[in-house]
Amino acid sequence: MRIKLLGPLVTLTTTASNTGLVASDIYINHENGGNATRIVTITENDGTTVVGSFSCNPGANIVIHIVPGQKLKINSGTDITATPISYIS
Numbered sequence: 155m156r157i158k159l160l161g162p163l164v165t166l167t168t169t170a171s172n173t174g175l176v177a178s179d180i181y182i183n184h185e186n187g188g189n190a191t192r193i194v195t196i197t198e199n200d201g202t203t204v205v206g207s208f209s210c211n212p213g214a215n216i217v218i219h220i221v222p223g224q225k226l227k228i229n230s231g232t233d234i235t236a237t238p239i240s241y242i243s
Contacts, residue, residue: 170201
């Protein structure tokens with residue numbers, strides 16, 4: 155399967171940030187050099203209302219589906235990146 159990158163890679167921090175206003179599929183990558191599991195939190199546009207969260211182990215990659223305008227943040231560190239994508243058949 156091929157994917158199309160819809161925007162730049164964003165390094166997640168403890169401050170909620172937009173990863174793409176149009177994209178709903180976000181590719182999450184926890185760098186191999188990361189030394190700890192991180193908690194990724196999805197919030198509403200206000201940055202404080204939590205929609206959900208999940209753990210991401212070092213070296214893990216996952217694609218999540220979010221509502222456009224929702225934001226992502228992590229509990230600590232700067233070793234997780236997010237890229238808005240779409241699928242091409």
